[in-house]
Amino acid sequence: MSRLRILLVTRSNTVSEAISSRLQEHADFFVTKKIISNGSSDPMHNVQSKQDVMLLHYAPGFGELEHLAKSTIQKRMPLIVLGPANDPEAMRLAMRAGASDYISQPVQQDELSSALRQVSDQLKDKITEHGKLIAVTNSKGGSGASFVATNLAYALNQGKTNRTILVDLDLQFGGLSRYLDLKPKRGVAEALEAADQMDEVSSEAYVTRHNSGLRLLAAHTERLLLSRDVPAENFDGLLQILQRNNDYVIADLPRRIDMLSAMLLERSDQILLVVQQSLAHINDAARMIHLLTKELAVPKDRIKVIANRYSKKSIIDGDDIKKALKIERIWIIPNQYQQVSESVDTGIPLMQDAKNSAAGKAIQMLEQNVRGIDSEESPAGLLGRALPSFLGRR
Ligand SMILES: Nc1ncnc2c1ncn2[C@@H]1O[C@H](COP(=O)(O)OP(=O)(O)OP(=O)(O)O)[C@@H](O)[C@H]1O
Numbered sequence: 001m002s003r004l005r006i007l008l009v010t011r012s013n014t015v016s017e018a019i020s021s022r023l024q025e026h027a028d029f030f031v032t033k034k035i036i037s038n039g040s041s042d043p044m045h046n047v048q049s050k051q052d053v054m055l056l057h058y059a060p061g062f063g064e065l066e067h068l069a070k071s072t073i074q075k076r077m078p079l080i081v082l083g084p085a086n087d088p089e090a091m092r093l094a095m096r097a098g099a100s101d102y103i104s105q106p107v108q109q110d111e112l113s114s115a116l117r118q119v120s121d122q123l124k125d126k127i128t129e130h131g132k133l134i135a136v137t138n139s140k141g142g143s144g145a146s147f148v149a150t151n152l153a154y155a156l157n158q159g160k161t162n163r164t165i166l167v168d169l170d171l172q173f174g175g176l177s178r179y180l181d182l183k184p185k186r187g188v189a190e191a192l193e194a195a196d197q198m199d200e201v202s203s204e205a206y207v208t209r210h211n212s213g214l215r216l217l218a219a220h221t222e223r224l225l226l227s228r229d230v231p232a233e234n235f236d237g238l239l240q241i242l243q244r245n246n247d248y249v250i251a252d253l254p255r256r257i258d259m260l261s262a263m264l265l266e267r268s269d270q271i272l273l274v275v276q277q278s279l280a281h282i283n284d285a286a287r288m289i290h291l292l293t294k295e296l297a298v299p300k301d302r303i304k305v306i307a308n309r310y311s312k313k314s315i316i317d318g319d320d321i322k323k324a325l326k327i328e329r330i331w332i333i334p335n336q337y338q339q340v341s342e343s344v345d346t347g348i349p350l351m352q353d354a355k356n357s358a359a360g361k362a363i364q365m366l367e368q369n370v371r372g373i374d375s376e377e378s379p380a381g382l383l384g385r386a387l388p389s390f391l392g393r394r
């Protein structure tokens with residue numbers, strides 16, 4: 001069953017948190033939060049990603065329902081309004097804006113879920129199954145994001161049923177083709193240009209295949225492509241095709257929040273933030289988590305922090321990182337200079353030649369978690385078990 005993409009629009013942080021945390025308990029709902037600030041009456045302002053239904057928390061006097069009522073029927077998406085009880089004017093406005101349901105506050109969870117399920121049933125044929133989108137980025141350049149993205153994608157693609165594509169979104173300096181020793185003829189830039197006429201079959205013409213079966217949509221290397229030159233709808237269209245066509249889409253992102261990366265981060269199922277053990281990395285990771293959760297309203301539980309090149313000699317350990325970033329769990333990939341540099345230099349993924357090395361095993365743990373098959377062991381337990389073997393504490 002594919003998930004219903006819900007755009008939750010409100011002016012209140014409290015309402016946003018309360019409603020989204022309840023909805024996120026349902027595995028078949030995917031919530032994107034949007035807080036509107038004074039001055040704008042368009043609930044879709046700056047929303048780039050494709051959504052199935054809008055859940056609008058209505059507060060009188062800001063004009064959102066009036067704005068929606070004015071838009072053409074073709075442009076409207078299914079709408080459910082949460083508003084004050086016994087307010088005939090609010091109910092009338094909701095009807096005019098095309099709402100299929102008006103749910104009075106305080107919101108009853110059952111009533112809300114059943115209204116959303118109704119929309120989901122109506123859209124059944126339109127909501128297509130889509131693969132998981134995983135963004136990999138770093139808190140500072142050179143942390144190992146591309147290494148993690150490549151090897152995670154390689155590991156995921158080994159599972160026979162997991163069709164995986166690796167996408168290089170470092171449009172200016174991307175080098176994933178080097179990591180896989182491939183010479184792409186086409187890539188992201190050409191795919192974006194053609195996105196408006198592309199379908200699942202023709203999209204494969206832009207992909208380069210590794211001999212393991214892993215597919216790469218490479219970054220452009222011949223000419224400069226700036227993210228501001230890419231129309232948002234082409235990027236959205238390309239992502240939709242990639243997600244429909246694959247079980248996993250692994251996107252390697254440079255550390256920059258611009259229109260394209262914001263769109264991708266907002267709709268990612270998981271964001272892997274690769275850091276190293278230094279104060280500078282941790283400070284930047286904290287800033288990145290702040291931007292993701294506050295500016296892009298990404299729920300914190302979609303962010304996974306990966307401490308790469310981990311060494312017991314550092315004065316900063318895993319617990320310090322967790323405490324500083326206020327997170328419960330981190331994933332650790334040990335520092336294995338020789339094997340990793342050899343893999344990067346030869347273009348043979350570590351997971352191909354050395355999957356049982358310490359770093360390889362750490363990637364396997366991450367891969368199992370991404371696939372949702374790791375044990376619900378406590379973070380301390382996992383860390384405790386993983387650490388001694390490669391830190392020589394046993
Ligand atoms: N676990 C590791 N152990 C040892 N070396 C590593 C490890 N992970 C990455 N490296 C090394 O770090 C270097 C940088 O890695 P990578 O290119 O993946 O970083 P990045 O975060 O993608 O950098 P950029 O910001 O340039 O995109 C690589 O040359 C690689 O050899």
Ligand SMILES: [Mg+2]
Pocket residue numbers: 145146147170252
């Ligand atoms: Mg990189």
